């Protein structure tokens with residue numbers, strides 16, 4: 001019995017693949033390496049290079065391996081880019097996912113874990129955001145994930161697909177071996193670390209007139225190893241007969257961009273130069289999670305609740321590997 005992991009050479013995917021293997025799961029990865037790295041992929045995973053929407057390749061992978069479940073990480077995930085190039089996002093994140101689902105259903109593989117996002121909520125009506133919060137995304141990336149959530153619900157009703165959609169807040173941090181390496185990097189913590197290493201001159205702070213105490217946007221940072229743990233629990237939940245569900249994954253603490261910079265300065269022991277720039281299209285002011293449901297239903301217990309610890313792991317990885 002194997003699990004098919006799409007996007008397993010990416011940031012969150014590669015760490016989850018390694019943790020699945022540690023949990024004695026057989027792992028088959030499909031990734032086209034547009035944003036992933038082969039050197040991040042554990043040697044014990046079986047790797048197929050290709051598009052997740054390539055039905056013939058998917059059928060071959062299923063023929064060659066005894067796949068009983070799928071964790072679907074692969075997607076494009078740049079909010080700003082999605083505003084400028086929505087067709088790229090709907091094509092890759094929605095159309096390709098439909099092809100993947102069709103082949104899974106055709107082969108009676110009906111356990112599916114999906115990387116969704118807090119971007120499906122849009123501008124919050126209340127905080128912290130729980131799973132019942134209305135979903136009204138403010139950018140095409142968020143809409144693409146929202147559409148897949150709706151498709152999954154319909155596929156459960158019609159074809160009995162059992163899924164867990166995990167709505168991550170801001171993935172961050174690293175473990176001993178693997179960390180965040182997006183290119184271009186748009187995530188705050190790795191960008192701050194690049195400034196600390198002298199690879200970038202300053203960090204851009206997009207907007208300082210949000211309705212927040214210091215005017216900069218507030219986000220909830222969740223450690224990548226805690227995300228990985230949630231995927232393993234989600235699979236167990238589905239194999240134990242769990243019904244289709246949506247779960248938030250965050251720490252429940254919000255930090256403003258300025259607070260993240262200040263915390264990083266403490267961890268690193270250096271001043272981080274920053275510059276205020278115009279707000280980016282599609283960026284909500286505050287996103288903070290209520291993740292009680294994942295704790296209650298999945299038994300999820302995040303280990304990294306403090307931002308300082310999260311940044312420490314990211315900084316250690318960045319220094320060691322780069």
Ligand SMILES: NC(=O)c1ccc[n+]([C@@H]2O[C@H](COP(=O)([O-])OP(=O)(O)OC[C@H]3O[C@@H](n4cnc5c(N)ncnc54)[C@H](O)[C@@H]3O)[C@@H](O)[C@H]2O)c1
Pocket residue numbers: 006007008009010011012013030031032033034035036037050051052053072073074075076077092096115116117118167168169170171172182
């Ligand atoms: N990083 C975050 O903070 C965050 C937050 C919420 C949700 N997510 C979601 O989590 C998932 C993983 O995010 P990540 O940060 O690890 O991104 P990532 O870019 O590092 O990983 C995505 C992987 O998918 C691959 N890929 C993309 N399109 C593909 C396709 N059509 N066929 C095959 N492979 C393809 C890429 O090459 C890459 O290896 C994404 O779905 C993202 O939307 C991420």
